[in-house]
Amino acid sequence: MTATAVVERDFAVPDIRCAGCIAKLEQGLVRDRRIAAARVNFTEKRVHLSCTPDTDMPDLIGAFSSLGFEAHPIGSGPDEADAEAETSRELLRAVAVSGFAMMNIMLLSVSVWSGAAGATRDLFHWLSAAIALPTIAYAGRPFFRSAWRALRHRRTNMDVPISIGVLLVSVMSLYETATHGAHAYFDGAVMLLFFLLCGRWLDSVMRDRARGGVTALLRNMGTGAMVFGHERSTRWVDATALEPDMVMLVAAGERLAADGVIASGSSSIDLSLLTGESAPQTVRPGDVVHAGTLNLDAPLKVRVTAAGSDTAIADIARLMGEAAQGKSRYVRIADRAARLYAPAVHCLALLAFAGWMIAGAGWHHSLLIAAAVLIITCPCALGLAVPAAQIVAAGALMRKGVLIKDGSALERLSEVDLALVDKTGTLTPGRPEALDLGLLDIGVKSLVLALAQSSRHPLSEALTRGLQAYDVRPAEVASIRETAGFGVEARWADRTVTLGRPLGTGLGDALATQFAVDGRPVATIRFADQLRPDARDAVDALREAGIAAMILSGDRAEAVAPVARELGLTAQTGMSPQDKLAAIARQTALGHKVLMLGDGLNDGPALAAGYASMAPGSASDVGKNAADCIFMGDRLMPVVETVRMARRTQTVVRQNFMLAIVYNVVAVPLAFAGLVTPLIAAVAMSGSSLLVVGNALRLKGAIR
Amino acid sequence: MNGLILLIPIALGLGLLGLAAFFWSLRQGQFEDLDGAALRIFVEDEEDRAA
Numbered sequence: 223m224t225a226t227a228v229v230e231r232d233f234a235v236p237d238i239r240c241a242g243c244i245a246k247l248e249q250g251l252v253r254d255r256r257i258a259a260a261r262v263n264f265t266e267k268r269v270h271l272s273c274t275p276d277t278d279m280p281d282l283i284g285a286f287s288s289l290g291f292e293a294h295p296i297g298s299g300p301d302e303a304d305a306e307a308e309t310s311r312e313l314l315r316a317v318a319v320s321g322f323a324m325m326n327i328m329l330l331s332v333s334v335w336s337g338a339a340g341a342t343r344d345l346f347h348w349l350s351a352a353i354a355l356p357t358i359a360y361a362g363r364p365f366f367r368s369a370w371r372a373l374r375h376r377r378t379n380m381d382v383p384i385s386i387g388v389l390l391v392s393v394m395s396l397y398e399t400a401t402h403g404a405h406a407y408f409d410g411a412v413m414l415l416f417f418l419l420c421g422r423w424l425d426s427v428m429r430d431r432a433r434g435g436v437t438a439l440l441r442n443m444g445t446g447a448m449v450f451g452h453e454r455s456t457r458w459v460d461a462t463a464l465e466p467d468m469v470m471l472v473a474a475g476e477r478l479a480a481d482g483v484i485a486s487g488s489s490s491i492d493l494s495l496l497t498g499e500s501a502p503q504t505v506r507p508g509d510v511v512h513a514g515t516l517n518l519d520a521p522l523k524v525r526v527t528a529a530g531s532d533t534a535i536a537d538i539a540r541l542m543g544e545a546a547q548g549k550s551r552y553v554r555i556a557d558r559a560a561r562l563y564a565p566a567v568h569c570l571a572l573l574a575f576a577g578w579m580i581a582g583a584g585w586h587h588s589l590l591i592a593a594a595v596l597i598i599t600c601p602c603a604l605g606l607a608v609p610a611a612q613i614v615a616a617g618a619l620m621r622k623g624v625l626i627k628d629g630s631a632l633e634r635l636s637e638v639d640l641a642l643v644d645k646t647g648t649l650t651p652g653r654p655e656a657l658d659l660g661l662l663d664i665g666v667k668s669l670v671l672a673l674a675q676s677s678r679h680p681l682s683e684a685l686t687r688g689l690q691a692y693d694v695r696p697a698e699v700a701s702i703r704e705t706a707g708f709g710v711e712a713r714w715a716d717r718t719v720t721l722g723r724p725l726g727t728g729l730g731d732a733l734a735t736q737f738a739v740d741g742r743p744v745a746t747i748r749f750a751d752q753l754r755p756d757a758r759d760a761v762d763a764l765r766e767a768g769i770a771a772m773i774l775s776g777d778r779a780e781a782v783a784p785v786a787r788e789l790g791l792t793a794q795t796g797m798s799p800q801d802k803l804a805a806i807a808r809q810t811a812l813g814h815k816v817l818m819l820g821d822g823l824n825d826g827p828a829l830a831a832g833y834a835s836m837a838p839g840s841a842s843d844v845g846k847n848a849a850d851c852i853f854m855g856d857r858l859m860p861v862v863e864t865v866r867m868a869r870r871t872q873t874v875v876r877q878n879f880m881l882a883i884v885y886n887v888v889a890v891p892l893a894f895a896g897l898v899t900p901l902i903a904a905v906a907m908s909g910s911s912l913l914v915v916g917n918a919l920r921l922k923g924a925i926r
Numbered sequence: 927m928n929g930l931i932l933l934i935p936i937a938l939g940l941g942l943l944g945l946a947a948f949f950w951s952l953r954q955g956q957f958e959d960l961d962g963a964a965l966r967i968f969v970e971d972e973e974d975r976a977a
Contacts, residue, residue: 264962
């Protein structure tokens with residue numbers, strides 16, 4: 223290895239599916255001499271590359287595509303995400319430490335329970351203390367910190383009784399040990415910490431996993447453009463480094479990385495992610511184009527006018543910030559329970575202390591009972607009740623291709639009663655599909671396939687995709703040549719066949735392509751963005767689940783009407799992002815809990831404002847970031863399945879709470895009566911936790 | 927009682943060893959890609975193929 227510096231780069235590769243892909247990528251990529259090492263992270267669908275500094279982004283992406291993979295560069299994540307990953311690692315360490323301590327203390331405790339007495343019991347108690355006290359100091363920090371924060375703001379949360387209980391019990395047990403007492407509760411205190419930490423950790427694992435999945439889907443981060451430098455040479459510039467007055471070269475099929483004015487070339491631009499408009503817009507030199515839109519036809523030279531946070535997207539981002547504030551007011555079910563629970567627990571403990579003092583038991587005995595009440599009433603079951611159910615549900619949904627961002631999303635999804643749905647990209651897949659391919663002659667089909675296969679133009683790709691359903695083989699053609707902006711041309715048995723832009727057929731705006739032999743048109747194929755195959759079933763299933771649906775579209779009324787008619791839905795058309803926000807606010811004011819389904823940049827604020835929101839995997843980055851969950855694939859049914867799953871999860875969560883309450887009804891009187899020995903506390907706590915986790919696991923088979 | 931003086935440190939020491947091993951593997955990033963680790967057993971190394 224030479225001493226040259228190595229640059230580390232991360233790529234999202236959504237198509238890593240099997241061991242074969244791992245082998246192909248890791249062994250294939252390093253064949254490029256500039257790539258020193260490649261490491262696949264299968265869980266997050268990422269590849270980490272170490273390469274020499276002179277390697278350009280397009281070369282690296284080219285290295286991926288030559289292996290048959292689509293790769294998207296990702297920048298280093300936001301600091302906030304790193305901080306969250308660090309929290310979850312800290313929780314895992316705390317779980318490990320408390321688990322180790324719990325098992326070892328239990329080892330000693332069992333001997334005490336089974337009859338060790340005198341000096342042996344004291345020794346075991348001292349040993350337990352030696353293990354428990356450092357453990358509590360280390361593993362208890364997340365609780366102590368949060369409790370301290372709450373107390374400082376003169377509030378109380380679930381962590382306050384937990385912290386007081388654990389600390390009180392430790393001090394009392396230490397006193398017991400020093401005075402040769404019969405009972406020390408070190409095992410109980412550590413066990414409580416262990417189970418509660420498990421709950422917290424599960425919650426953070428769920429967020430981590432979803433975040434990993436979302437990062438793999440984000441495309442905009444780290445994208446960029448080829449920019450003209452000195453003497454017409456081009457170089458790759460990251461989107462963040464683009465500056466006004468640079469001239470970018472945007473190839474057909476590429477997304478614009480910045481706002482700009484067209485300097486030369488004419489093409490059509492797909493605006494669907496920006497406005498919801500399904501028909502492409504023709505652009506000429508001097509026209510303004512926006513970041514995030516897709517160049518469909520021919521290469522364009524675009525003079526950058528605004529880049530980075532100055533783009534039109536920034537406007538939408540501001541709207542989203544405002545919209546998201548409403549959502550942060552949502553209080554999770556566990557916190558709502560804690561609000562009732564924490565004061566009750568404190569009162570009970572105080573009552574127990576006062577009661578025994580009045581009965582003349584002495585402060586030592588009374589404190590011991592109060593501590594037992596605190597420990598028993600902060601049931602681990604309550605800490606595990608919600609996260610255990612939610613992570614099982616999220617895991618089951620993830621296998622179905624639905625990513626849930628966090629637990630509160632599941633809670634909110636279970637309550638929605640009205641769905642507002644975007645059209646382009648949500649009810650439809652948001653990409654053109656070839657129409658009436660079945661009418662074509664078989665020979666024409668194979669020629670069209672041969673020509674379409676050789677082009678990366680979006681319409682060619684749609685043709686290739688469409689023709690695959692007809693079991694045709696591509697015809698043998700020679701000297702294939704693609705002229706940007708016009709089409710593909712080839713020789714076929716000494717005739718010239720072309721596939722390209724239709725000439726003067728008066729089709730208007732409609733997307734179409736023409737197949738011609740020796741310049742004579744043979745067939746004209748039209749394209750349209752059609753409904754997802756199961757859109758009708760999904761809308762019906764939603765209605766059955768008590769959720770009415772309505773279309774909110776940024777598209778023109780003529781384009782939305784057929785869709786609305788077919789699905790039997792009412793629709794509002796030509797809506798701006800502000801209009802969509804207003805529509806949601808109106809429905810919320812009427813008392814509805816709105817599920818927003820959308821994909822585009824223009825849906826971003828609405829997705830952030832909805833009570834809950836979902837976006838398809840093909841959505842814009844803004845849409846994916848704003849939505850609570852993301853569903854993959856061409857089917858719309860996952861939306862319904864997710865809502866059903868969310869409702870079932872909420873049922874299980876409620877059952878778990880019921881279990882916790884029943885447990886308290888039984889255990890609290892025992893603790894009050896001073897009958898809870900360390901053995902009873904251990905059995906009660908672990909028993910109830912197992913019951914709750916077992917109940918949560920039932921969700922695993924809930925969707926097939 | 928004499929047996930305990932020997933056995934308890936051994937028990938705790940073994941436990942600590944396990945904990946230390948876990949922390950080591952955590953820092954080595956062995957838990958970063960659990961699904962991938964399950965699949966890597968199917969990956970043929972370059973050397974294997976040559977053999």
